Amino acid sequence: MPEAVLQMSHVGVTLSGQDGSVVEVSRDVSLALAPREFVSIVGPSGAGKTTLLRAASGLRRPTTGEVSFDGEPLTDVRAGISVVFQEYNKSLFPWMSIGKNVAMAARHLPAAERASRVADALRLVALEGMGSRYPWELSGGMQQRAALARALVSGPRVLMLDEPFASVDALTRGLLEDVVADLWERSSFAALLVTHDVGEAVYLSDRVLVLSARPSRIMAEVTIDLPRPRRQTHTRRLQRFVELEAEVLEFVYKAGRGSAGQGS
Numbered sequence: 001m002p003e004a005v006l007q008m009s010h011v012g013v014t015l016s017g018q019d020g021s022v023v024e025v026s027r028d029v030s031l032a033l034a035p036r037e038f039v040s041i042v043g044p045s046g047a048g049k050t051t052l053l054r055a056a057s058g059l060r061r062p063t064t065g066e067v068s069f070d071g072e073p074l075t076d077v078r079a080g081i082s083v084v085f086q087e088y089n090k091s092l093f094p095w096m097s098i099g100k101n102v103a104m105a106a107r108h109l110p111a112a113e114r115a116s117r118v119a120d121a122l123r124l125v126a127l128e129g130m131g132s133r134y135p136w137e138l139s140g141g142m143q144q145r146a147a148l149a150r151a152l153v154s155g156p157r158v159l160m161l162d163e164p165f166a167s168v169d170a171l172t173r174g175l176l177e178d179v180v181a182d183l184w185e186r187s188s189f190a191a192l193l194v195t196h197d198v199g200e201a202v203y204l205s206d207r208v209l210v211l212s213a214r215p216s217r218i219m220a221e222v223t224i225d226l227p228r229p230r231r232q233t234h235t236r237r238l239q240r241f242v243e244l245e246a247e248v249l250e251f252v253y254k255a256g257r258g259s260a261g262q263g264s
């Protein structure tokens, strides 16, 4: 396997609440993301998926263990890693047009190059010509595609997605999954997706990692040997898809039973 673009080694995160409570969210999580690989992390609500992604992206220093990006310790946010957050509808600036929102993520580039990159990114997510619209003028699915364009405009080596399709309807969700699958196939970034939707994880990934209940660790890893390119109407009907989904679900239920009563 080629050298990992992103590596988490024995990462543990312990958080302190404002009331003085201390929560050990995850313990001893190790994972290596190869260049161009698509890996998903699934696990029960409150297992610490978002917390782990924040550590993986450099937004939060892990309490124990370490994260490295391109072979170097990751101690802060870094160009080369883009994140689409769980609450995407809060992540676009409402007072800025879509084009300006996307351009913000490429502000280090000279103006002419920035403009062409923004146009490219909007085209990639099928929002061509929509740059002058404001977020509130777009549907939820379109806003999510705008958030994706913003994540992609800088040409990341790793794209991290935290429940990116949680607040859209099922049809839009399927379409957005295909937007991501398509972008990933045509680009060269590695992807790390966090989701509680097992079908989505299986559909998109090369590997699915299942988190246990808190303190979470990786309790299972399932290799997804489904052919690519994948398409909703085809892939999800394959016998192998159904088998893999059942296999992952089994682990998730086990993890969920472990967390029953823990809340989130």
Ligand SMILES: Nc1ncnc2c1ncn2[C@@H]1O[C@H](COP(=O)(O)OP(=O)(O)OP(=O)(O)O)[C@@H](O)[C@H]1O
Pocket: 015, 016, 017, 018, 023, 025, 043, 044, 045, 046, 047, 048, 049, 050, 051, 052, 086, 196, 263, 264
């Ligand atoms: N800043 C914080 N201070 C203290 N505890 C926190 C903080 N942020 C999260 N937690 C706790 O850490 C645990 C993990 O939260 P996290 O948001 O990572 O879970 P998650 O798996 O992403 O959940 P969901 O599926 O609901 O998005 C939760 O119990 C949460 O209450």
Ligand SMILES: [Mg+2]
Pocket: 049, 050, 051, 086, 162, 163
């Ligand atoms: Mg979360």
